[in-house]
Amino acid sequence: MCGGVVISMATALSVSGFIVDLRAAFIGAAAFFGGWPAMLIAAAGSIAYRLHLGGQGAEAGVMSILITAVVGLAWHHIVAVRSRTMFDILGLGLSVALAGLITLLVIPSQVVTGFVQQSTLPSLLFRFLSTFIIAVLLDRQQRRRDLAVSNMIFRAMVRELPDSLNVKDAEGRFIAANPATAELVRAASVEDLIGKTDFDFYPKDVAERFRQDEMGALEAGQTLRIDQPALLPDGRQGWLYTLKAPFRDEAGKIVGVITYNRDITEQKRNAQLKNDFISTVSHELRTPLTSIRGSLGLIAAGVAGELPPKAANLVNIAHNNSERLVLLINDILDMEKIESGVITFKIKQMPVRAVLEQAIAASSNYMADSGIRIVLVDDAPRAEANIDPDRLHQVMANLLSNAMKFSDPGGTVMVKLQRRERDMLRISVVDEGTGIPEAFRSRIFGKFEQADASSTRKKGGTGLGLS
Structure with a gap:
């Protein structure tokens, strides 16, 4: 200048x-x-x-x-x-x-x-x-x-990215890819990929599965996230986290699919090891703990004779805590059954109010010293539903204990039964506590998730109840 x-x-x-x-x-x-x-x-x-x-x-x-x-x-x-x-x-x-x-x-x-x-x-x-x-x-x-x-x-970012990243047209042909993609599909080079489809590199059944996923992203116009088994470049059978997003032109028209693949075999293996460990420990603990709980219950009931007041108090404390441990182990084992898909339900048609009343009665002893009342509001008298009463009772126990735990002393927890459209019923548990922070609401049903997970938190629990 x-x-x-x-x-x-x-x-x-x-x-x-x-x-x-x-x-x-x-x-x-x-x-x-x-x-x-x-x-x-x-x-x-x-x-x-x-x-x-x-x-x-x-x-x-x-x-x-x-x-x-x-x-x-x-x-x-x-x-x-x-x-x-x-x-x-x-x-x-x-x-x-x-x-x-x-x-x-x-x-x-x-x-x-x-x-x-x-x-x-x-x-x-x-x-x-x-x-x-x-x-x-x-x-x-x-x-x-x-x-x-x-x-x-x-x-440079795409070239050095260790994860597979590629773009295909609407017909499933590669139009751009990074070296990790060529390695994943065992192509000689990136140039060898261009213009070809998954059918040129994978068995027909695998390529068809990939193509169905791509068509899902194209038709829905939304990003799809999938965990799927895959054959890795080194010949091992593993897992890929796959993200498929619509590829749009300047006018906003969908003209292809962007695919991102990441090897999550190690994460899957670690998660399985953790689950297996928790399951094994839980199974091994349940048998001796059941015996301990039964023995303490008998002693507390006076089967072995009347105990001195101090000893009786200690036995009651031990018995109550063994009950809590049994419930925790049962929760962990139930989570394992749910995740493995082997949990069974005994569904039958029966009055709903009776189950709610039983759950409320069972929960009334929880935090008895806090003076918290549980009130049932029945806006659907004589309503019946197809339910597993034991599982519904379990759900209600978790919701009620959670509501009472976060209520102020002397507060009220309300259980409401309402009719909804299409012959549906809604059961609500409402407390007067501080509520759930906005930032945590998307995670409330996660396993072991707690809004206050610090070591100094005032409220106990494992974070399994809502999960």
Whole structure:
């Protein structure tokens, strides 16, 4: 920009009575795009050359250069906090043109007469057009450079990504892929993938499964997430986490599918090991714990004779805690049954209120010292439903204990039975506690999830009840 200013001033022409050079356009654009450093260099170089040229208008020329530089710098700071638009470039051109008029107000009166000739309408129009054109060219050049850098970074990210990433057209043909994709499908190279489909690399049944997943993403227009078994590049049978998202053109039309695959075999194995460990420990604990609970129950009932008050109190504490342990182990074993799909239900049609009353009666002893009342509101008298009474009782026990745990002493927990449309019933458990934090609500049914999972939490529990 500084070189452009000097060359422009050195080759300036006089056309129809006014001087034609591009100093204002170069200085304004330098400050607009480069900020302080570019503005100082361009302004200093142009001022030095203008003083070298000398003449009556030297002072006015220097003043014009400074004002133009300030205008360009002001626009630089305006657009620094947001994306640059064509309106900003238009504003820069108008401001640089008006800077020529502002110069007339600050230069000495004895040189105004000679300088007015350079600030006529044609001169101002030339300053605007030259600034606008140069700024547009620089803007396009900078955007191309930024795009090239972004593309280079993106290509490097995709190339070095250890996970498979590829794009297919609507017919399932590869149109772009990274080296990890070629390795996953055992292709010789990325180039060997382009234009081919999964049917060229996988057995027919596997390729058809992949194609069905792609069609699901295409038809739904939404991202699909799948955990699926797969043959890994090293020949091992493993698991992939697969994400399939619609690929849209500039008009928003779905023209293909973006697929991301990640090897989660190790995570799956670790999760299975953890589940197996928990299951084994739970099974091994349940038998001796059941015996301990039964023995303590008999002692507490006086089968072995009357106990001294202190000993009876200790036995009761041990018996109550053994009951809690049995419930916890049963919960863990139930989770295992649910996840393995072998849990059984004994469904039969029966009155719902009776089950709710039994659950409320069983829960009344929980936190007996807190004075919390459980109230049943039956808005569907004599309602019957197809239920497993034991499992419904288990669900109600978890909801009621949770509601009571987070209620203030002397509070009320309400159980409501209501009729809904389509012959459905709704059972609600409502407490007056602090409620569930908004940020945690999406996780309340997760296994071992608790809103306050810290070691200093005031409320106990394992986080299995709601799960």
